[in-house]
């Protein structure tokens with residue numbers, strides 16, 4: 024039993040650390056059932072007094088996907104077909120820092136849920152013209168567009184390396200993602 028527990032926690036850490044932002048996707052659209060499971064994971068995130076201030080629009084249709092693509096910015100140019108999860112925040116229900124914090128926790132759970140479904144995701148915070156997007160997607164006034172999560176079948180395997188700074192593509196177009204070693208950022212007081 025102890026052995027099993029060890030394996031489980033080891034696998035869990037490995038699973039979390041293996042999640043990468045994916046921007047190159049396959050030519051098939053991801054299945055709605057997997058997206059819904061990932062969103063459900065997002066909805067199990069902690070929130071202040073369990074206020075759960077999140078709502079979502081899943082965008083699969085070509086016309087609306089294009090409208091989103093005209094408004095978002097990618098760190099690395101994207102490829103392939105992706106659906107979009109538009110993550111909406113009821114900032115009246117959970118305002119300020121606490122609202123932003125739990126919306127972030129929700130987004131991270133969604134990314135991990137997509138990863139568990141064999142899909143790749145990318146959290147997009149750079150969104151222009153949110154008001155016109157709100158009209159196109161028929162989003163009620165009391166909800167703000169918090170973020171958009173692109174998702175699809177992963178067609179790249181980013182490499183982790185030690186360091187910090189922006190991810191970059193090498194000559195072979197492989198994405199490298201520098202991560203700071205844990206010891207460099209943690210001070211323990213015993």
Ligand SMILES: Cc1cc2nc3c(=O)[nH]c(=O)nc-3n(C[C@H](O)[C@H](O)[C@H](O)COP(=O)(O)O)c2cc1C
Pocket residue numbers: 042043044045096097098099145146147148149150181190200
């Ligand atoms: C709040 C937030 C906003 C982000 N916005 C964008 C974005 O607009 N475009 C993009 O390509 N990636 C975006 N990313 C993804 C980051 O670039 C990515 O998480 C970072 O490079 C580390 O890579 P990793 O997720 O594979 O660890 C965002 C991530 C976060 C947490």
